[in-house]
Amino acid sequence: MSRVLLTILAFVFAFPAFAEKLPIFDAHIHYSHDAVQLTPPEEVARILREAGVKKALVSSSDDDGTQKLLAAAPEIVVPALRPYRRRGSIGTWMHDPAVVDYLKERLAKYEYFAIGEFHAYGDDILTPVVQQMIAMARERNLILHHHGDREALDLIYKTWPEARVLWAHSGFAPPGEVADALKTYPRMWSDLAFRSDMASREVLDPRWERVFKAYPDRFMVGTDTFAPERWYYVGSHAEYSRAWLSQLPDDVARMIAYQNAEKMLATK
Amino acid sequence: MRQLLKSTLAVCALLLLAGLARAEVILTPDEIEQTLAHGPWPAVQAPDPSNRVSGNQRAINLGRRLFEDPILSRDGFMSCATCHQPDQNFTEGLPRSMGRKLLDRNTPALLNLRAHRWFGWGGDSDNLWAQTMLPILHPDEMDNTADNIKATMERGPYASDYRLLFGHAATQSSETVLVNVAKTLAAYQETLMTGNTSFDRFRDALERGDALAASSYPRSAQRGLKLFLGKGRCAFCHSGPNFTNGEFHDAGVPYFLGPGRVDAGRHAGLKTLLSSPYALDGAFSDDPHKSGAWAVRSVIPTHANFGTFRVPSLRRIAQTAPYMHDGSLADLDAVVAHYNEINTERLHADGEQLLRPLNLSSQDKEDLVTFLKSLSDD
Amino acid sequence: MRLPAVLILVAGLSGTAFACGTGGSQMVAKEPTDLQIFATLEPITVSKPFGVELILCGDASDLTVKADAWMPRHKHGMNYAPVVSAEGNGKFNVSNLVFHMPGLWQVRIEVRNADDAKPNTYLLDVEVK
Numbered sequence: 001m002s003r004v005l006l007t008i009l010a011f012v013f014a015f016p017a018f019a020e021k022l023p024i025f026d027a028h029i030h031y032s033h034d035a036v037q038l039t040p041p042e043e044v045a046r047i048l049r050e051a052g053v054k055k056a057l058v059s060s061s062d063d064d065g066t067q068k069l070l071a072a073a074p075e076i077v078v079p080a081l082r083p084y085r086r087r088g089s090i091g092t093w094m095h096d097p098a099v100v101d102y103l104k105e106r107l108a109k110y111e112y113f114a115i116g117e118f119h120a121y122g123d124d125i126l127t128p129v130v131q132q133m134i135a136m137a138r139e140r141n142l143i144l145h146h147h148g149d150r151e152a153l154d155l156i157y158k159t160w161p162e163a164r165v166l167w168a169h170s171g172f173a174p175p176g177e178v179a180d181a182l183k184t185y186p187r188m189w190s191d192l193a194f195r196s197d198m199a200s201r202e203v204l205d206p207r208w209e210r211v212f213k214a215y216p217d218r219f220m221v222g223t224d225t226f227a228p229e230r231w232y233y234v235g236s237h238a239e240y241s242r243a244w245l246s247q248l249p250d251d252v253a254r255m256i257a258y259q260n261a262e263k264m265l266a267t268k
Numbered sequence: 269m270r271q272l273l274k275s276t277l278a279v280c281a282l283l284l285l286a287g288l289a290r291a292e293v294i295l296t297p298d299e300i301e302q303t304l305a306h307g308p309w310p311a312v313q314a315p316d317p318s319n320r321v322s323g324n325q326r327a328i329n330l331g332r333r334l335f336e337d338p339i340l341s342r343d344g345f346m347s348c349a350t351c352h353q354p355d356q357n358f359t360e361g362l363p364r365s366m367g368r369k370l371l372d373r374n375t376p377a378l379l380n381l382r383a384h385r386w387f388g389w390g391g392d393s394d395n396l397w398a399q400t401m402l403p404i405l406h407p408d409e410m411d412n413t414a415d416n417i418k419a420t421m422e423r424g425p426y427a428s429d430y431r432l433l434f435g436h437a438a439t440q441s442s443e444t445v446l447v448n449v450a451k452t453l454a455a456y457q458e459t460l461m462t463g464n465t466s467f468d469r470f471r472d473a474l475e476r477g478d479a480l481a482a483s484s485y486p487r488s489a490q491r492g493l494k495l496f497l498g499k500g501r502c503a504f505c506h507s508g509p510n511f512t513n514g515e516f517h518d519a520g521v522p523y524f525l526g527p528g529r530v531d532a533g534r535h536a537g538l539k540t541l542l543s544s545p546y547a548l549d550g551a552f553s554d555d556p557h558k559s560g561a562w563a564v565r566s567v568i569p570t571h572a573n574f575g576t577f578r579v580p581s582l583r584r585i586a587q588t589a590p591y592m593h594d595g596s597l598a599d600l601d602a603v604v605a606h607y608n609e610i611n612t613e614r615l616h617a618d619g620e621q622l623l624r625p626l627n628l629s630s631q632d633k634e635d636l637v638t639f640l641k642s643l644s645d646d
Numbered sequence: 647m648r649l650p651a652v653l654i655l656v657a658g659l660s661g662t663a664f665a666c667g668t669g670g671s672q673m674v675a676k677e678p679t680d681l682q683i684f685a686t687l688e689p690i691t692v693s694k695p696f697g698v699e700l701i702l703c704g705d706a707s708d709l710t711v712k713a714d715a716w717m718p719r720h721k722h723g724m725n726y727a728p729v730v731s732a733e734g735n736g737k738f739n740v741s742n743l744v745f746h747m748p749g750l751w752q753v754r755i756e757v758r759n760a761d762d763a764k765p766n767t768y769l770l771d772v773e774v775k
Binding site for chain 2: 691692693695716719720721722724725726728729741742746747749762775
């Protein structure tokens with residue numbers, strides 16, 4: 001295979017600082033309790049600035065991490081409220097009534113732009129806890145950063161048809177199914193966190209390329225710092241994003257890199 | 269008549285014994301089938317086609333001497349054997365290697381290396397000779413240069429051996445000489461094989477249908493094997509005759525190295541690999557068919573690579589403590605406890621769904637360790 | 647540096663000439679279709695590369711074929727990009743498939759028309775010891 005045809009992706013894996021820095025809005029970041037213990041907020045803020053991350057939708061378990069990071073980097077952090085205090089509650093929080101009190105307390109105390117990232121599959125959405133959470137988001141017109149499947153997404157929109165939903169990881173769905181969800185729900189956006197299938201091989205995947213061009217105003221990137229060490233992946237991830245985005249038309253690349261997230265926040 | 273009676277009694281005794289013995293094999297047919305996949309051992313070992321001196325006795329002899337000679341380091345400070353100590357199964361016995369300073373990872377055992385697809389905890393190389401060059405050049409290890417190595421092979425005590433194998437070093441580029449030296453070291457390291465174990469004898473007996481021989485494998489080890497194959501979920505990664513799938517996984521071990529530093533594992537390994545001129549698709553491979561190059565050409569980088577490490581072989585595992593990429597687990601009891609109580613919060617909710625708390629009893633843990641110990645030659 | 651292998655090939659084919667349905671396992675199409683795929687797998691050893699021969703029965707002209715595999719119980723795929731080569735007359739060879747764990751794998755073959763109008767996925771479950 002010709003080395004002239006090297007993917008920018010492969011290049012980036014070898015030389016992470018080749019591209020001029022396209023600003024990044026990282027739409028999927030966590031600064032959770034263990035990360036707070038191991039990496040101080042000032043260091044995390046430095047990592048974000050060094051990576052060229054201009055803004056970041058931050059949610060943490062527990063929420064103290066988000067507030068600490070907001071204080072350290074107010075020009076970057078867009079706070080979101082995660083409904084549970086520990087990552088270990090991912091599969092159980094929707095059955096815990098204490099979640100509702102926690103949400104009420106935090107929403108009264110701090111300003112947020114979103115509730116999430118929350119994990120919910122299928123009819124988890126119909127549990128009283130999730131329904132109350134959606135009602136609280138509706139009262140305040142907050143974005144829902146949802147990690148789950150299409151069935152859950154459909155139920156969210158059935159519950160609240162005007163919701164702005166950011167579909168975490170694009171539901172880990174294939175590009176065709178993501179396109180279908182975007183077509184069905186005009187107020188839905190899709191983050192691409194922890195996905196490598198957009199450009200994990202030679203070039204930008206043609207199936208994804210078609211979807212990005214069909215819905216250029218609906219996607220955004222994200223690192224997903226799910227374990228404390230992954231804060232040290234933020235820089236590499238930003239370069240990875242710039243690399244595959246550079247294979248799209250400039251205007252589409254800028255939209256996915258940061259403009260779409262800003263538009264999502266500005267949408268009422 | 270008496271003779272006939274004697275023979276009949278003998279046959280009955282044998283049948284009885286065989287019946288009793290069969291009762292001592294506690295594996296199900298499915299488990300027996302899975303067990304057979306962990307052999308035979310020793311595996312048939314073909315020379316490395318990317319290394320023209322692989323299997324060459326002169327190269328092996330030279331490689332052995334070079335391996336133990338600090339002449340390959342910049343200032344005679346250390347040899348390969350300083351960390352890969354022959355009397356310690358080519359490990360060091362320390363959690364993390366001690367080069368010119370404390371290094372980031374545990375010294376891996378140099379055993380059964382021909383079975384590997386990737387080398388090093390992060391898979392920096394796809395062949396043994398390329399991997400062997402890394403510590404020679406690394407500033408925290410042997411800290412040498414290709415020019416120095418060439419000078420040594422031109423004029424030093426190994427000049428004539430080198431010449432017999434590769435020709436005059438003086439007529440070759442420094443890079444070529446370095447690669448050739450690494451190939452002799454690889455030729456030697458390939459010979460470091462583990463032998464037959466009680467597990468292998470059990471496995472081979474099962475294959476032969478020899479229940480009597482199989483029954484001499486202790487029941488505790490058999491129970492441990494059942495856990496290894498089943499509830500313990502070990503065999504998903506520790507598969508095949510070498511007890512490794514050769515790939516990279518997140519075993520739930522933290523990978524901070526200190527404030528502000530992490531060990532990026534396979535992510536960093538892929539960076540090295542993909543920028544290396546010494547991989548199997550490169551000009552330094554002696555294989556005209558580039559037969560092993562498919563892996564480096566088709567490996568898929570993913571975000572999940574960050575903080576993952578190569579699955580180590582379990583052969584002779586009881587003699588190569590401490591464990592994990594950073595040597596953070598002192599003994600096999602600690603390894604079993606780690607997986608038994610694994611902190612799944614560290615793992616991505618949509619990552620590999622392999623690890624989960626195992627809820628093993630004390631007896632289970634003991635049995636699993638007994639099984640692991642049976643993977644050492646005895 | 648180097649690139650992962652190409653895994654997508656466009657087959658400029660017209661019809662099929664292989665004896666359809668006479669060998670291999672029939673893959674299950676996600677969407678109803680007239681095009682059938684029969685897969686013949688080489689013997690599989692965990693972590694070793696193997697190949698699959700695909701016979702497409704039906705109108706196989708101007709199709710793009712892509713191969714992948716997935717462990718549904720573990721929620722992960724393969725670590726290597728398989729290579730698909732069109733042999734003509736509806737036959738495709740897939741190489742460099744590597745199942746790096748024992749257990750249930752699902753081979754996924756995606757077939758697309760030139761205009762990308764009717765993508766379809768064909769599945770085959772494979773248990774690896």
